[in-house]
Amino acid sequence: MSHFFFYLLAVAFTAGCCPCAADVGDFTPCLLFFYRSWPPKGLTGTPICQRYHNQYRFATLYSRYRRSPWFSAYLYEVPEGKRPSASWKFEPQLAYPGADGNMVSFPPGPLDQNVVESQAVELDYINSTYSRGHLNPSLHHQTHECRSSTFTLTNVVPQKAGSNDGPWEILEQTVNKTLAAYCLTEAYVVTGIIPYASAEPWLRNHRVAVPEYMWSAYCCPNYNHSLPEELKQKFPTFAAIGRNDPNSTEEIVPIDKTAKKQFRGYDVRPMPLEMLEMYLKDRFNTVVSVFYEQCTGSG
Ligand SMILES: *[C@@H]1O[C@H](CO)[C@@H](O)[C@H](O)[C@H]1NC(C)=O
Numbered sequence: 001m002s003h004f005f006f007y008l009l010a011v012a013f014t015a016g017c018c019p020c021a022a023d024v025g026d027f028t029p030c031l032l033f034f035y036r037s038w039p040p041k042g043l044t045g046t047p048i049c050q051r052y053h054n055q056y057r058f059a060t061l062y063s064r065y066r067r068s069p070w071f072s073a074y075l076y077e078v079p080e081g082k083r084p085s086a087s088w089k090f091e092p093q094l095a096y097p098g099a100d101g102n103m104v105s106f107p108p109g110p111l112d113q114n115v116v117e118s119q120a121v122e123l124d125y126i127n128s129t130y131s132r133g134h135l136n137p138s139l140h141h142q143t144h145e146c147r148s149s150t151f152t153l154t155n156v157v158p159q160k161a162g163s164n165d166g167p168w169e170i171l172e173q174t175v176n177k178t179l180a181a182y183c184l185t186e187a188y189v190v191t192g193i194i195p196y197a198s199a200e201p202w203l204r205n206h207r208v209a210v211p212e213y214m215w216s217a218y219c220c221p222n223y224n225h226s227l228p229e230e231l232k233q234k235f236p237t238f239a240a241i242g243r244n245d246p247n248s249t250e251e252i253v254p255i256d257k258t259a260k261k262q263f264r265g266y267d268v269r270p271m272p273l274e275m276l277e278m279y280l281k282d283r284f285n286t287v288v289s290v291f292y293e294q295c296t297g298s299g
């Protein structure tokens with residue numbers, strides 16, 4: 001009996017199909033990407049265990065309605081090498097629950113209409129005034145495969161170039177340097193979006209919703225306590241919110257009017273995790289908890 005069970009499990013894994021049918025709708029197979037195996041609470045959507053070449057790479061809470069993610073969660077890795085020129089991918093299992101759960105590169109030809117209905121496709125972004133903003137950035141990963149796996153449109157939101165190539169990129173680089181230097185073991189990162197309170201813009205006839213802000217938070221429970229003064233407030237946990245619209249009001253993130261014109265209005269405001277959660281609560285009208293016990297749980 002138990003041998004037979006393990007045989008089934010082995011067959012399931014070598015065949016590259018999860019025993020739980022599809023990697024959509026449940027975070028159970030990819031809880032390792034969350035601190036204490038505890039996905040953020042308060043947001044609802046479709047969980048995706050992001051799988052590439054038969055391995056789980058990170059986790060995404062996807063909004064089918066918005067055709068874009070609420071957040072992606074991943075383990076930070078010290079990067080090596082350059083950003084890959086990876087092909088963009090989609091998730092067949094969002095259209096076909098029986099699919100094996102691996103992401104797949106967009107084919108050169110026409111796309112299956114069920115896929116087009118179920119998620120964002122490249123055409124949604126082409127000729128829009130938004131770039132493809134990674135939530136889980138390829139910069140925070142080591143191997144070529146891990147980096148390539150971030151190039152799925154389910155990990156992407158419409159992000160203005162002024163943010164993507166400006167303050168938001170600087171945030172990603174700063175987090176990279178900080179974690180590489182002082183985080184001794186796992187660093188859990190969650191990066192998500194804040195929707196507009198009303199009148200949100202969409203790409204292509206209401207297909208893909210544009211976020212008003214992006215946010216990011218990390219939890220590094222085991223860090224080097226000999227921190228320089230300027231990093232003392234940044235461990236074990238830290239967060240930030242970035243603007244994606246120069247026309248947004250300045251209550252959440254003020255604008256630096258002296259910034260270079262192309263980046264003006266795309267500021268990123270670093271803040272404690274508690275403050276991020278306060279802004280999330282305001283906008284989502286419910287308590288949002290990013291990390292188990294705000295990353296202070298002992299051990
Ligand atoms: C994008 O815009 C260019 C210039 O207007 C046009 O030639 C091209 O066909 C458009 N591409 C798509 C996919 O709509």
Ligand SMILES: *[C@@H]1O[C@H](CO)[C@@H](O)[C@H](O)[C@H]1NC(C)=O
Pocket residue numbers: 078079139173176177180181
């Ligand atoms: C990320 O951090 C590593 C380790 O400090 C460093 O070698 C690398 O240059 C950094 N990458 C970027 C793009 O900042």
Ligand SMILES: *[C@@H]1O[C@H](CO)[C@@H](O)[C@H](O)[C@H]1NC(C)=O
Pocket residue numbers: 224225226
């Ligand atoms: C902690 O940081 C200090 C100062 O940067 C450094 O000298 C020390 O080697 C680090 N310890 C570990 C365990 O990385």
Ligand SMILES: *[C@@H]1O[C@H](CO)[C@@H](O)[C@H](O)[C@H]1NC(C)=O
Pocket residue numbers: 245246247
């Ligand atoms: C900001 O508002 C102005 C005036 O209403 C508008 O012309 C412009 O397109 C808006 N900018 C963005 C990035 O939405």
